[in-house]
Amino acid sequence: MQPLIELNSVSRTFGPFTALHEVTLSLPPGRIGLLGPNGAGKSTLLKILMGLIPPSSGTGRVLDQELGGDGDSEGNWRLRRLIGFMPEADSLVPGLSGVEYVSLAGELYGMPRREAQRRAHEVLSYLELEEARYRQVQDYSAGMKQRAKLAQAIVHDPPVLLLDEPTSGLDPAGRDAMLRLVASLATDHGKSVILSTHLLADVEAVCERVVIMAGGRVRGQGTVSELCARRQDRYRIRVQGELPQFRSELLAREVKLLADDGQGEWRVAVPPGWTNLAFFKLAEASQAVIRLLVPDDETLEELFLRTVGT
């Protein structure tokens, strides 16, 4: 499958500050989460992917278009026609109604005026803003503003959507609604979605793949299930009896003791190929009794915190 994004050692500096450091990525089309704390370089990466700013070094392709060159070049305009971008900032034009705002976006994407207006009405209806389309955008609620921003990103029916913190400032109900819309755009309408966020739950709700960034570097990437499975080696175990001997037996077999509450309850990480039965065999040999044995998988949140903490 043709990769959606291919980056080779892409770096971006602003004066002495390095916002992106040697980022190498190859991502297929689909739902991709760009996860990282504030200042991780996500927004800079999005701007490079849109051709708004060139990489300081390295090469890359997005949708088979070469990255680089001035943001005002024809090649980058061609790239931006294929991408719908929902910025994190308010980015509304005060004084315009919802339909005028979305229609303006359509015209800026190169659509004829009538076509842009027709699409604006369609898209606003799809995003449940039909009733509010003639109200001025600055009077919208936070959820409506986010949907208006999403509407201007999809008005020209692009194959790829770049969404920068789409649930920012939304209440739980609004957030769920927005995530449902984004997921529906990907699954029902075949859009590739790149979701930049610092909220893990958003990534878990929408994305198939995740790229974890911190300090301008990629700290980890893979499918969400892969990344979770990578750390399905944790167990919580409560033991009675000969604890020191049982512990020695475990350590001798490369089982790592991650936590000990001093009351016989441990958190351990087992080596590859380990089976649950091995715990019981060792306990029996050490004259210990296992009272509790439960998998204690690392959540995506733990993975994220551990990854960005490194």
Next chain:
Amino acid sequence: MARVSIKLMIRRRLLWGLFALGLLVFFFFFYAQYLVVWITNQLATETVRFAGIPVTIGNLTKFFDKLALNGTAHTFGNFIWYQGYVLVILLALAGSVLVGNDFFHGSLPFYLSKPIGRWHYVLGKCLAIGIFVNLLVTVPAIVLWVEAGLLYDWKTYYLDNLDLLLGVLGYGLVLTVTLSLLVVATAVWVRRAVPMVMIWMGLFVFLRMLGDQLGREVDPRWKLIDLWNSLYLCGLWCLGAEHATIRPAPQPEFWEAWAMVGTVCGVCLIYLRRRVQAVEIIS
């Protein structure tokens, strides 16, 4: 973008108030020009009697003489000079509504994430501002030119004074380019309407007073810091006026005014190139 910007402006009531003021200035010149010709042509005698007091035609039209309401280069120059008072306030409004809001509300990524460049953005905004400049200044000046032709000998006036029409268009172009760039640049800098008005008052009132004072007492070149005066000189050059006829004298040379206006445009372009970007520069 220009169309939407115009739409945003015409929804502001203040704009219509300012246009009404601009129309007052225009109608003053329009009827005064007619009045001067009427007085000169209709009265056969040298004096007219007001309440029994004979007043010479010269005294009657003395007030209007200062405005040179005779269809010459100075007529249009003076009209645009006085229209400038309204224009400056209108441009402060336009700058904050059309450009300042984009920066204040973070709308710039909305524009720049589309397949357009930053210069398209600047051009779109400048076009919208230019339309208001021309509606307030150039179009009424052209109407005055047409009126002057009808008041004098239209068979010869229009052909003989075609260069005046071109001069009016040239003056309008200089104002459009310079003021629209200056408006966009100052709006990018200060963003909100009130600081914008303060900056413009500083540019067009404080610097004018300072330039006048220093121009009289030190060197006429100090008048160059009065941008409206420099634009006026460029406009009079376009209209083909003699430098010696410009009042109040002394004035800087035409080329010095052009250099000043060019410098202002250049500084604005450099500033806009740096500030109108998809990313904030971290320094």
